[in-house]
Amino acid sequence: MPAIFSGIGNAYSDEILLHAKLTPVKRAGQLSDDEIERLYHSVQATLIDYADRIRAEVGDGFPTKVTAFRPDMGVHGKFNEPCPVCGSPVQRIVYASNEVNYCATCQNGGKRLADRSLSRLLKDDWPRTIEELDGDE
């Protein structure tokens, strides 16, 4: 969802999508009203949650180290570790020097996404449906 998340770090977008239980490979224009509603709620809930955690750690000081990765994150940087929601191993899609982490159970109907699905999606714009991705597995 590059349009929605362009201003939010990759780490937080992983957490937001887990919270919203949305697959990382669906384009924003393809979301249903219900999914948009969940995403909107999750962006707020997730960012407020992490802002609170950072504030609690920093106290009255100024946050000098707001890193992209936090050990208390649910899926980001947690490849193969249990999803905090359902316990399934966290999956990843690697591209260039980056990776997207997601839970196949919570976010993609239990199906893993192929690594190349994201590189193709970055090249050809986002796939229209998950079925399209699965089509040439």
Ligand SMILES: [Zn+2]
């Ligand atoms: Zn899960």
